[in-house]
Amino acid sequence: MAGSSPEIVRKPRADAVRNRERVLAAAKAVFSAGGSEASLEAVARHAGVGIGTLYRHFPTREALYEAVYRREVEQLGDLAEQLQNAPEPVAALRRWLRANVQFVATKKGMVAALALVAAGSSELHAYSFDRLTKAIGTLLARAVAAGAIRSDISAEDVLRALIGMCYMHDQPGWQTTALRLLDVFVDGLRVQPPAKAAATAKPAKKVTSKPSRSPS
Amino acid sequence: MAGSSPEIVRKPRADAVRNRERVLAAAKAVFSAGGSEASLEAVARHAGVGIGTLYRHFPTREALYEAVYRREVEQLGDLAEQLQNAPEPVAALRRWLRANVQFVATKKGMVAALALVAAGSSELHAYSFDRLTKAIGTLLARAVAAGAIRSDISAEDVLRALIGMCYMHDQPGWQTTALRLLDVFVDGLRVQPPAKAAATAKPAKKVTSKPSRSPS
DNA sequence: TTGTAAACGGAGGATGCCTCCGTATATGGC
DNA sequence: GCCATATACGGAGGCATCCTCCGTTTACAA
Structure with a gap:
């Protein structure tokens, strides 16, 4: 599979890029307000994405x-x-x-x-x-x-x-x-x-x- | 500050005082080592008291x-x-x-x-x-x-x-x-x-x- | 010694973290 | 325009921690 192949990078999907941006914006907003107490679930909700999506883009807090x-x-x-x-x-x-x-x-x-x-x-x-x-x-x-x-x-x-x-x-x-x-x-x-x-x-x-x- | 009742303070129980002290010492030790990540349960364990006791003395983190x-x-x-x-x-x-x-x-x-x-x-x-x-x-x-x-x-x-x-x-x-x-x-x-x-x-x-x- | 208020301990409900997997969709080839 | 499929999505659920609640134990005073 993709192991050693040169690069068949398919170009990132549009929705992925959009969601990443959304999460980032939401995170900034939520953290600015709530400090370190803000839950990641709150960030996901605020960004309008599922919790899974958030974790795929940013594996850890x-x-x-x-x-x-x-x-x-x-x-x-x-x-x-x-x-x-x-x-x-x-x-x-x-x-x-x-x-x-x-x-x-x-x-x-x-x-x-x-x-x-x-x-x-x-x-x-x-x-x-x-x-x-x-x-x-x-x-x-x-x-x-x-x-x-x-x-x-x-x-x-x-x-x-x-x-x-x-x-x-x-x-x-x-x-x-x-x-x-x-x-x-x-x-x-x-x-x-x-x-x-x-x-x-x-x-x-x-x-x-x-x-x-x-x-x- | 003072409430209004004449106070029938029974003098704090010896074990209560002792435990409070123990928890405090344990907390200092555990926090010094683990920072803010240390769980309160760890503190209680380290102090040799139940989690309930810890929470009675210190209601919140x-x-x-x-x-x-x-x-x-x-x-x-x-x-x-x-x-x-x-x-x-x-x-x-x-x-x-x-x-x-x-x-x-x-x-x-x-x-x-x-x-x-x-x-x-x-x-x-x-x-x-x-x-x-x-x-x-x-x-x-x-x-x-x-x-x-x-x-x-x-x-x-x-x-x-x-x-x-x-x-x-x-x-x-x-x-x-x-x-x-x-x-x-x-x-x-x-x-x-x-x-x-x-x-x-x-x-x-x-x-x-x-x-x-x-x-x- | 005995009655009782005070303190103890830990089970358990609630919440948040993170993983996993079935479903949905954007993309490229036809 | 349509299909195949890699890619991304969402949220259920396992796990850990927080904190509350209550039955049991214990120190103190009479």
């Missing part, structure tokens, strides 16, 4: 996460390429980092799921880690070459910090916080004194305010 | 996580208190942050589980967030008062950054990375130019080296 995850990573990688031509290297780096926050914001519930993936499948992790590291690498290299940023911090370091800062987002104001943290971090990266630190983000506003907790 | 989580938080809070009397405020802050990394390191598998808790139960989250925020707050306040650290970053901000940085730990060398990131972050916090940045951590060693990836 992880496989499904992976497919979604991979897309997200691609988009971020592309953004970095665009930013390569920006005039200010440090600003470009900062922009990309901030874009990540925005990015995560729209995915809310999905992050928990993605976290599980990142910890699990090491092959995918390697891929995405590599892709994102390179994305940061190019931005970082330019800034270092311009003498604006210290050279003893690697792209991986920055990636980890970024991911870390985007992780903790359950309170209402988390985005503001994450952005502020990134500024502090970037300031820490600079070679020059971080005098006008906060100014980069919000020139005129006092940032001392806190959400609603009790700082006492 | 979250409740069990909570109990463990709460202890960990307590310990960190206590550490902060001890550090309050340290001579160098910035160093004390840095020490506490670094201690967290160490702390997480020994809990490996449990972090995934704890992450789920943090995202779920808002009551516990509020408590621990508060406890840790205060811990950082005292350390931070001293450093600010000494004029060594900028005053526009709140304790909550620092906590978030810290948690974030400790999160991503699946690669072998994550601890080293986390510690380096914390240094950069603390440098970003400083009022004065971060000239001797890396020096605080490792006076004489060049840190430029990167693990093994391809920075190209």
